[in-house]
Amino acid sequence: xxxxxxxxxxxxxxxxxxxxxxxxxxxxxxxxxxxxxxxxxxxxxxxxxxxxxxxxxxxxxxxxxxxxxxxxxxxxxxxxxxxxxxxxxxxxxxxxxxxxxxxxxxxxxxxxxxxxxxxxxxxxxxxxxxxxxxxxxxxxxxxxxxxxxxxxxxxxxxxxxxxxxxxxx
Numbered sequence: 001x002x003x004x005x006x007x008x009x010x011x012x013x014x015x016x017x018x019x020x021x022x023x024x025x026x027x028x029x030x031x032x033x034x035x036x037x038x039x040x041x042x043x044x045x046x047x048x049x050x051x052x053x054x055x056x057x058x059x060x061x062x063x064x065x066x067x068x069x070x071x072x073x074x075x076x077x078x079x080x081x082x083x084x085x086x087x088x089x090x091x092x093x094x095x096x097x098x099x100x101x102x103x104x105x106x107x108x109x110x111x112x113x114x115x116x117x118x119x120x121x122x123x124x125x126x127x128x129x130x131x132x133x134x135x136x137x138x139x140x141x142x143x144x145x146x147x148x149x150x151x152x153x154x155x156x157x158x159x160x161x162x163x164x165x166x167x168x169x
Contacts, residue, residue, distance in 0.1 A: 001088055001154075004061035007035045010051055012068040014043040022066040048074055052081040065091040067106070075099040079148075086152040097143040098168065102152070107137035141165040 009026055011019045023039060030037045038060060040051040048071075055063060063082065065071050071078060072093050079100030082089045091097070092106030115135060123129055145168040149156045161167050 001062050005034070005036060006058070006060045006062075007037055008051075008055045008058075008060035008063045009037055009039045009066060010042055010048075010063060010071065011039055011066045012043050012070050013041045015068050015070070018067055026064070043070065045074060045077060048077060049081070052085060052087075055087060056085050060087070062088045062090065065089060065096065065101070067092045072096060075101065083148070083151055088152060088154055094141060094143045094166075097145045097148075100145060100148050102148045102154070103142070103144045105142045106140060108139040108141045111139040112137060143168065 007030055009022060011022050013019050027037050038054075038058060040054055042048045042051045065078060071091070072095060075093075075096045076099055078089070078096065081087075082101060089096075089101040089103070091101055091104045094104050094106070094109065097104040119129075119132055122132060142164045143166045144156055144161060144164045146156060146161070147169060
């Protein structure tokens with residue numbers, strides 16, 4: 001989206017840590033690449049519908065959906081609304097791209113759950129949880145939904161597709 005100017009950001013104000021992180025980090029990053037930000041709050045399905053009405057009215061060029069379990073659980077609703085508005089979307093959860101949002105970039109959830117299993121095994125064998133190191137994800141994945149791109153009339157350059165860990169056809 002090289003001509004994008006306005007980026008809508010969907011956040012859940014009921015999830016304070018994620019909302020604070022998004023409102024702290026995204027505006028500076030957006031300014032650095034010349035984007036204007038419009039933050040939209042949604043804590044319910046009805047508020048998600050209202051946020052998309054605002055996105056359509058204000059003609060955002062793209063939508064970033066902040067990480068939140070509410071949004072993951074409402075991924076079909078989000079994908080349906082995004083398709084209706086022909087809105088390019090980005091999120092951090094591959095399940096959302098699999099449901100029909102345009103793309104996701106985030107920690108590999110299978111790798112995270114594998115590490116949870118390793119820690120659980122260590123604890124069951126007697127390790128003290130306080131003695132285990134705090135880990136951050138080191139494996140991230142880019143997933144692009146090419147079918148969604150075609151549906152909304154967006155051509156994803158081959159150079160971007162080659163960077164993806166998965167391209168959903």
